[in-house]
Amino acid sequence: MKILVTGASGNVGSHVVKELICLGEEVIAAGTDLKKLHSMFGDKITAAEFDFSREETYENALKDVDRVFLMRPPHLGKPEDIYPFIEALERHSIRLVSFLSLMGIEKNKIPPHHKIEKRIEASGIPYSHIRPGFFMQNITGLHLKEINEENKVFIPAGKSRTSSIDASDIGLAAATVLHEPEKHRNSAYTITGSEALDYYQVAEILSDLTGRRIIYTKPGLLQYRNYCIKERGLDANLIN
Numbered sequence: 145m146k147i148l149v150t151g152a153s154g155n156v157g158s159h160v161v162k163e164l165i166c167l168g169e170e171v172i173a174a175g176t177d178l179k180k181l182h183s184m185f186g187d188k189i190t191a192a193e194f195d196f197s198r199e200e201t202y203e204n205a206l207k208d209v210d211r212v213f214l215m216r217p218p219h220l221g222k223p224e225d226i227y228p229f230i231e232a233l234e235r236h237s238i239r240l241v242s243f244l245s246l247m248g249i250e251k252n253k254i255p256p257h258h259k260i261e262k263r264i265e266a267s268g269i270p271y272s273h274i275r276p277g278f279f280m281q282n283i284t285g286l287h288l289k290e291i292n293e294e295n296k297v298f299i300p301a302g303k304s305r306t307s308s309i310d311a312s313d314i315g316l317a318a319a320t321v322l323h324e325p326e327k328h329r330n331s332a333y334t335i336t337g338s339e340a341l342d343y344y345q346v347a348e349i350l351s352d353l354t355g356r357r358i359i360y361t362k363p364g365l366l367q368y369r370n371y372c373i374k375e376r377g378l379d380a381n382l383i384n
């Protein structure tokens with residue numbers, strides 16, 4: 145039987161696919177952009193067109209599948225956007241669904257991951273939630289523009305510290321539980337990087353590495369939100 149990887153072209157999903165292939169698993173890599181999937185993975189996978197908002201794409205993607213890596217695309221802001229797919233999983237014999245969740249979600253009801261976890265648990269499908277801290281790829285992705293162009297780390301994190309984790313480590317964790325589903329049935333794993341740093345320290349490290357003076361400007365939440373939506377034209381759901 146095969147493993148369906150949603151968000152297979154994404155930061156984490158791409159590593160889940162690579163690790164599962166290394167473990168000798170048969171992978172169906174799913175997404176809305178088949179060309180991208182073929183160019184990333186060639187003939188090592190079967191690519192399936194899959195869109196959370198188009199239920200008619202579910203059955204083909206789930207053919208011969210008994211395990212699923214489930215991620216919520218960042219622009220799908222409502223938990224209800226993912227429920228129809230969980231309902232489709234209930235109609236299949238799924239041995240494990242590993243959901244890409246979020247560190248601290250068990251105590252934080254605001255992000256959609258909280259309700260998605262609860263919905264999966266209520267479905268009766270065996271699950272293993274992966275709850276990572278912030279991705280290292282936030283720095284090299286979303287926040288890179290201000291670092292490169294303005295020498296500033298522009299993140300509304302106050303003085304708090306985060307233990308960033310690399311997406312490749314998250315992908316390895318998800319692939320590990322999917323490879324041994326019975327061992328990880330009905331579990332939740334919080335995973336982090338090895339060190340908790342505040343963004344003043346992150347700016348210092350970036351300054352040392354680049355030889356430039358990079359500072360953390362500690363923007364407020366609204367300031368950050370307005371900048372991202374108005375200046376950068378980013379999706380409001382993603383920023384929220």
Ligand SMILES: NC(=O)c1ccc[n+]([C@@H]2O[C@H](COP(=O)([O-])OP(=O)(O)OC[C@H]3O[C@@H](n4cnc5c(N)ncnc54)[C@H](OP(=O)(O)O)[C@@H]3O)[C@@H](O)[C@H]2O)c1
Binds near residue numbers: 197
């Ligand atoms: N960034 C962090 O610090 C952090 C920390 C903890 C948890 N998370 C969570 O991790 C998740 C994001 O993971 P990521 O960074 O790996 O994602 P990502 O790199 O942003 O990739 C998004 C993926 O979603 C797919 N996608 C987009 N629209 C879709 C649709 N309508 N139907 C099906 N697939 C669709 C895309 O593939 P196509 O283009 O082929 O459709 C792509 O593979 C979010 O739920 C986020 O909350 C993030």
